[in-house]
Amino acid sequence: MKKEASGVERAALPRWFTDGKYGLFIHFGLYSILGGEYRGKVVPGLAEWILNRAGIPLEEYRALADRFDPIHFSADEIVRDAIRWGMKYVCLTAKHHDGFALFDSRCSDYNSVKRSPCRRDFVGELADVCRRQGLVFCVYYSQAQDWDDPDGYVAYRDNSGKNFERYFHEKCIPQVKELLTQYGPVGMIWFDTPMEMTADQAMTLRAVVKELQPDCIISGRIGHGASDYLSTQDNRLPAFPIYRHWEVPATTNESFGYKASDQRWRQVPEVLEKMMKIISRGGNYLLNVGPDGTGKIPDASKAILDQVGVFLRENGSALYGSVPTPPYIYELDRIFITGKPNRVYLTILDPGRYAGEELPFPNVPHEPIAARVVGSGEPASVRWGRTLEGDSYWGVRIPETVGGRLAMAIEVEIEAERVTFSPIDE
Structure with a gap:
């Protein structure tokens, strides 16, 4: 109480x-x-x-x-x-x-x-x-x-x-x-x-x-x-x-x-x-x-x-049972981040506009353990690395087959309990 x-x-x-x-x-x-x-x-x-x-x-x-x-x-x-x-x-x-x-x-x-x-x-x-x-x-x-x-x-x-x-x-x-x-x-x-x-x-x-x-x-x-x-x-x-x-x-x-x-x-x-x-x-x-x-x-x-x-x-x-994450440091166009313990969810509205592309998410300091498409459970491609400026980086591949869908969500498993984002100035 x-x-x-x-x-x-x-x-x-x-x-x-x-x-x-x-x-x-x-x-x-x-x-x-x-x-x-x-x-x-x-x-x-x-x-x-x-x-x-x-x-x-x-x-x-x-x-x-x-x-x-x-x-x-x-x-x-x-x-x-x-x-x-x-x-x-x-x-x-x-x-x-x-x-x-x-x-x-x-x-x-x-x-x-x-x-x-x-x-x-x-x-x-x-x-x-x-x-x-x-x-x-x-x-x-x-x-x-x-x-x-x-x-x-x-x-x-x-x-x-x-x-x-x-x-x-x-x-x-x-x-x-x-x-x-x-x-x-x-x-x-x-x-x-x-x-x-x-x-x-x-x-x-x-x-x-x-x-x-x-x-x-x-x-x-x-x-x-x-x-x-x-x-x-x-x-x-x-x-x-x-x-x-x-x-x-x-x-x-x-x-x-x-x-x-x-x-x-x-x-x-x-x-x-x-x-x-x-x-x-x-x-x-x-x-x-x-x-x-x-x-x-x-x-x-x-x-x-x-x-x-x-x-x-x-x-x-x-969405259900999720908690708010810290604000992502860059603007995203109809892409939203939610979290659960050791999980990060990327929900992309109108994903067909990115079909076949890799979406960049710089300043995410967590190495992905596994990734899957929510709903179907099929594996998702999330590449972790560094930008040319040395910032940590996720590259999220959007499947070719998402055309016509209202949305898709990708679940990324991480070691940390809660997701954080690295500041731009570090």
């Missing part, structure tokens, strides 16, 4: 998180019905923020609950896809900022079981299937913002007259307790936008979580240093390795919640490059899907994740 400057005692994070690297975020709720449009017009920004951004009257928005019957939401299908996509954990929005819960709550009837014709507990459905299939189940819960509760915070509005303590103790904490006592083990609770919460409130919330489920980890957005790991801004990557565990929440288009007009889907090479940057720098990639109002995940989103799944089935051992 390590005590941080904030006073928080943090145990080592579980292996499912530190080794898993890749999770599925699911943004789903009443906003999914609107699909980012209100009264025939596209509302700018994130679709899950439409109540706030469009200024929809609260009673009008609440009436969406009467239409909420997502017949295509299938926990079995979601978990089956997540496994095929190579994800190791799943995180569902149990309650987003709009205040509507996707689980049966005793402290508020504003939920999918009591207020919607479907009478479904989506948190329970997904938790059950994750448990049966061996995926770690996690929940997102908006702890500070609640646009339905009169005392919940509302972004970009005046909150000075609110009795947040009442909301905090009468809705937030009771619902967090329900999530942690009704659905079995919860791997992580993903809090968000603490806004004006105090340090005492953040620490109180942490204590509630740890008392009920000590092994449940807490996202960075609880605020005030009360988290178990760091959460970056949405879709933002640290430029350098961070030697504390961190995670990037990211999208396959521009919005987390379903937005019908948002067709700016990210290309598979872009997603893979982002994944490799995140993992090679020590982070986790929490990649989102936004089912529509019927519960269906958009085909374009699934097509992207299908290809990422192919990449991980072939090259996953270069």
Whole structure:
């Protein structure tokens, strides 16, 4: 147990998180019905923020609950896809900022079981299937913002007259307790936008979580240093390795919640490059899907994740369980270095551009013991020597047959436990 400057005692994070690297975020709720449009017009920004951004009257928005019957939401299908996509954990929005819960709550009837014709507990459905299939189940819960509760915070509005303590103790904490006592083990609770919460409130919330489920980890957005790991801004990557565990929440288009007009889907090479940057720098990639109002995940989103799944089935051992290496001293073009004890992994995106060539990696001071192509296990050619300037050097031969592949990874066995790189000036 390590005590941080904030006073928080943090145990080592579980292996499912530190080794898993890749999770599925699911943004789903009443906003999914609107699909980012209100009264025939596209509302700018994130679709899950439409109540706030469009200024929809609260009673009008609440009436969406009467239409909420997502017949295509299938926990079995979601978990089956997540496994095929190579994800190791799943995180569902149990309650987003709009205040509507996707689980049966005793402290508020504003939920999918009591207020919607479907009478479904989506948190329970997904938790059950994750448990049966061996995926770690996690929940997102908006702890500070609640646009339905009169005392919940509302972004970009005046909150000075609110009795947040009442909301905090009468809705937030009771619902967090329900999530942690009704659905079995919860791997992580993903809090968000603490806004004006105090340090005492953040620490109180942490204590509630740890008392009920000590092994449940807490996202960075609880605020005030009360988290178990760091959460970056949405879709933002640290430029350098961070030697504390961190995670990037990211999208396959521009919005987390379903937005019908948002067709700016990210290309598979872009997603893979982002994944490799995140993992090679020590982070986790929490990649989102936004089912529509019927519960269906958009085909374009699934097509992207299908290809990422192919990449991980072939090259996953270069990523899962890896640790960040020191920054390589020279720039590399879509080539990424990860490590494990006595192993170095070189992951090359679009390797066909180098087919038949030898790629130079100067200033690597470790003589290779063996090298193989990840996935196939076939031997790889890694030549060790010196440059004309006397620097240590790896020459990595790319096979002629890699044309058309999204990526290839080469595992190099070395004597040292961790890879290092020689400085340029020595």
